[in-house]
Amino acid sequence: xxxxxxxxxxxxxxxxxxxxxxxxxxxxxxxxxxxxxxxxxxxxxxxxxxxxxxxxxxxxxxxxxxxxxxxxxxxxxxxxxxxxxxxxxxxxxxxxxxxxxxxxxxxxxxxxxxxxxxxxxxxxxxxxxxxxxxxxxxxxxxxxxxxxxxxxxxxxxxxx
Amino acid sequence: xxxxxxxxxxxxxxxxxxxxxxxxxxxxxxxxxxxxxxxxxxxxxxxxxxxxxxxxxxxxxxxxxxxxxxxxxxxxxxxxxxxxxxxxxxxxxxxxxxxxxxxxxxxxxxxxxxxxxxxxxxxxxxxxxxxxxxxxxxxxxxxxxxxxxxxxxxxxxxxxxxxxxxxxxxxxxxxxxxxxxxxxxxxxxxxxxxxxxxxxxxxxxxxxxxxxxxxxxxxxxxxxxxxxxxxxxxxxxxxxxxxxxxxxxxxxxxxxxxxxxxxxxxxxxxxxxxxxxxxxxxxxxxxxxxxxxxxxxxxxxxxxxxxxxxxxxxxxxxxxxxxxxxxxxxxxxxxxxxxxxxxxxxxxxxxxxxxxxxxxxxxxxxxxxxxxxxxxxxxxxxxxxxxxxxxxxxxxxxxxxxxxxxxxxxxxxxxxxxxxxxxxxxxxxxxxxxxxxxxxxxxxxxxxxxxxxxxxxxxxxxxxxxxxxxxxxxxxxxxxxxxxxxxxxxxxxxxxxxxxxxxxxxxxxxxxxxxxxxxxxxxxxxxxxxxxxxxxxxxxxxxxxxxxxxxxxxxxxxxxxxxxx
Numbered sequence: 083x084x085x086x087x088x089x090x091x092x093x094x095x096x097x098x099x100x101x102x103x104x105x106x107x108x109x110x111x112x113x114x115x116x117x118x119x120x121x122x123x124x125x126x127x128x129x130x131x132x133x134x135x136x137x138x139x140x141x142x143x144x145x146x147x148x149x150x151x152x153x154x155x156x157x158x159x160x161x162x163x164x165x166x167x168x169x170x171x172x173x174x175x176x177x178x179x180x181x182x183x184x185x186x187x188x189x190x191x192x193x194x195x196x197x198x199x200x201x202x203x204x205x206x207x208x209x210x211x212x213x214x215x216x217x218x219x220x221x222x223x224x225x226x227x228x229x230x231x232x233x234x235x236x237x238x239x240x241x242x
Numbered sequence: 243x244x245x246x247x248x249x250x251x252x253x254x255x256x257x258x259x260x261x262x263x264x265x266x267x268x269x270x271x272x273x274x275x276x277x278x279x280x281x282x283x284x285x286x287x288x289x290x291x292x293x294x295x296x297x298x299x300x301x302x303x304x305x306x307x308x309x310x311x312x313x314x315x316x317x318x319x320x321x322x323x324x325x326x327x328x329x330x331x332x333x334x335x336x337x338x339x340x341x342x343x344x345x346x347x348x349x350x351x352x353x354x355x356x357x358x359x360x361x362x363x364x365x366x367x368x369x370x371x372x373x374x375x376x377x378x379x380x381x382x383x384x385x386x387x388x389x390x391x392x393x394x395x396x397x398x399x400x401x402x403x404x405x406x407x408x409x410x411x412x413x414x415x416x417x418x419x420x421x422x423x424x425x426x427x428x429x430x431x432x433x434x435x436x437x438x439x440x441x442x443x444x445x446x447x448x449x450x451x452x453x454x455x456x457x458x459x460x461x462x463x464x465x466x467x468x469x470x471x472x473x474x475x476x477x478x479x480x481x482x483x484x485x486x487x488x489x490x491x492x493x494x495x496x497x498x499x500x501x502x503x504x505x506x507x508x509x510x511x512x513x514x515x516x517x518x519x520x521x522x523x524x525x526x527x528x529x530x531x532x533x534x535x536x537x538x539x540x541x542x543x544x545x546x547x548x549x550x551x552x553x554x555x556x557x558x559x560x561x562x563x564x565x566x567x568x569x570x571x572x573x574x575x576x577x578x579x580x581x582x583x584x585x586x587x588x589x590x591x592x593x594x595x596x597x598x599x600x601x602x603x604x605x606x607x608x609x610x611x612x613x614x615x616x617x618x619x620x621x622x623x624x625x626x627x628x629x630x631x632x633x634x635x636x637x638x639x640x641x642x643x644x645x646x647x648x649x650x651x652x653x654x655x656x657x658x659x660x661x662x663x664x665x666x667x668x669x670x671x672x673x674x675x676x677x678x679x680x681x682x683x684x685x686x687x688x689x690x691x692x693x694x695x696x697x698x699x700x701x702x703x704x705x706x707x708x709x710x711x712x713x714x715x716x717x718x719x720x721x722x723x724x725x726x727x728x729x730x731x732x733x734x735x736x737x738x739x740x741x742x743x744x745x746x747x748x749x750x751x752x753x754x755x756x757x758x759x760x761x762x763x764x765x766x767x768x769x770x771x772x773x774x775x776x777x778x779x780x781x782x783x784x785x786x787x788x789x790x791x792x793x794x795x796x797x798x799x800x801x802x803x804x805x806x807x
Contacts, residue, residue, distance in 0.1 A: 087678060087679075088679075091678050095417075105437075109432070109434065110432060113430075116429050116430075117700040117702075117703035117704070121699075122427075122696045123420070123434070125699075126416050129416060130417065130420065133412055133413050136409060137413065161466075163468075164465050164467075165462040165463070168462050168641075168645070169462070169669070169670055169673075172645060172649075172669075176659070176662055176663060176666060184650065184653070188649075192642050195641075199471055199641070199642065200472060200636070200638050213639060213643065217643045218646060221646070221650055225650060229293065229296045229654070231295075231296075233650065233653065234653075234659070
């Protein structure tokens with residue numbers, strides 16, 4: 083069996099379809115001539131499973147593809163380093179929001195993301211700090227002061 | 243009420259100082275976004291959306307339409323002056339715009355582009371005002387089974403535009419539909435696919451999913467390559483100070499009025515088709531202009547028609563997409579999907595009766611589209627140089643700031659942190675799907691259309707219509723047959739002129755579709771059906787009697803049009 087990108091995708095899709103199809107059997111039966119709750123998901127899942135199976139077959143018949151990040155985990159990690167770190171930083175931004183709030187959390191998030199992507203040299207950091215302050219404080223002010231939207235202030239700002 | 247009465251009702255709502263100022267600002271933002279390579283118009287509309295929550299429905303929608311129109315035109319500036327299109331909808335503009343600018347006539351090239359965009363938009367807004375109410379009247383004939391078939395058609399067209407990746411396009415569309423099933427079922431309201439997570443019982447709000455899948459994943463895709471993310475968006479190309487000769491370029495565009503009208507109507511038609519947006523229409527119009535030209539050899543070397551066609555078509559596409567959204571309540575592309583979300587935020591639900599029930603809002607949208615084109619013309623003429631300078635921004639700076647803006651905007655939607663988590667989850671999902679080669683647009687359309695399809699299917703059940711309704715209802719049968727042909731369309735496009743069966747595709751399409759059209763009420767539609775049948779039969783007989791010779795495989799103008807993923 084050839085283990086390529088589409089093969090893995092097709093297997094994951096088939097597993098998702100299987101799990102969700104099993105779950106549809108726990109849904110309530112139809113009443114009073116109404117549409118059963120499980121019908122629509124099954125109408126989607128059955129063709130999705132069949133197409134995934136087709137993808138699996140096509141992936142097995144396809145020529146090996148050497149383009150892309152390569153097969154090793156480290157190669158893959160290096161290839162997708164930037165997006166992975168950006169997602170992780172956004173995750174931290176959301177996790178710390180109850181404490182830091184949108185303003186402080188946003189400033190830190192934008193500054194760190196800019197510096198990670200752009201570089202940590204002093205001149206660049208100064209530029210990133212200015213960009214962060216201008217855009218984050220500006221956006222925060224527009225939403226809270228002009229549009230009257232309540233943004234999470236966080237424990238830190240609530241204390242002071 | 244006639245069209246002029248409705249316009250009279252809508253005009254006082256739209257022509258207020260505040261709304262005009264907001265529209266002007268929206269057009270400016272759109273032009274700015276369009277001028278930045280890599281920054282799509284959809285992203286600009288998404289970012290503007292949260293600001294419209296505090297506005298009235300007319301103000302909010304007028305502002306978003308202004309962004310849309312501005313964005314469609316903004317791409318031509320960087321495209322003509324630097325050779326790098328600001329948006330995918332201006333790709334074909336660079337084919338002749340950049341050579342003309344390089345040959346020492348940048349002012350003329352820009353002038354032609356600006357006027358073509360303007361006339362394309364004006365023609366589309368006239369068609370929009372005339373066609374949308376008529377289409378809505380046809381839409382009133384639709385029963386749930388017809389709507390369900392229409393959704394299926396929209397999804398198959400979207401998937402088929404994935405070109406060679408039809409299989410992945412279909413999987414993506416079904417996956418989008420599957421995402422929309424998470425939450426509560428539409429009949430009983432019971433939790434479905436929540437797997438014990440309480441928050442998931444509410445399902446996923448439509449806009450965080452859309453922004454996550456489309457904008458969030460796209461931005462992170464753009465910064466994957468460290469060196470590319472640190473470069474200026476406009477590359478090293480620099481634009482010199484340019485003066486547009488408006489009078490000469492206007493005269494030139496008007497002297498090519500056939501191309502303007504043809505490209506605009508083509509743009510409107512492409513806009514009406516689900517998911518086939520300005521990315522496709524600009525290339526298609528360029529292709530048609532080249533085929534119709536008496537001097538096709540000048541194309542690619544600064545031909546006037548080569549600038550007119552894509553610019554008129556891409557602005558006109560917006561009008562076509564709005565026709566479907568306004569008349570049937572179904573989004574035709576990402577932009578109208580976002581606008582549909584904006585309408586729902588304001589408790590306005592588009593449907594076939596929308597234009598009749600809410601004439602003030604509906605005609606305000608028509609007028610806003612018309613007025614936005616004038617604003618675009620005015621702003622483009624005074625801010626040209628500044629917009630080109632925007633291309634000096636570095637990609638990673640734009641990414642970091644916009645990711646934060648996405649978070650703030652999505653939070654402002656319902657004031658709950660859950661929406662921001664939805665944004666992150668679908669951002670990751672969108673990024674992974676892109677990396678795996680799946681087109682994103684079918685997933686988004688699946689998410690948007692999923693609930694509509696389920697509601698309509700449940701209505702089919704509640705009415706006691708059997709499955710035979712798909713064969714006996716003319717519109718349902720029409721859309722189901724079209725769905726079948728749309729799945730085969732990528733193969734037809736690929737093998738047109740190369741395989742014998744492809745010569746029979748169009749005649750058979752006409753003959754088959756004539757049957758449901760013949761079943762429709764009235765006298766005009768059966769007559770149209772007769773014409774379709776006759777045309778199809780004649781073409782079929784001619785093909786059988788004297789088969790067209792097959793082309794050689796390598797053909798320059800055998801383009802395939804695919805979705806921007």
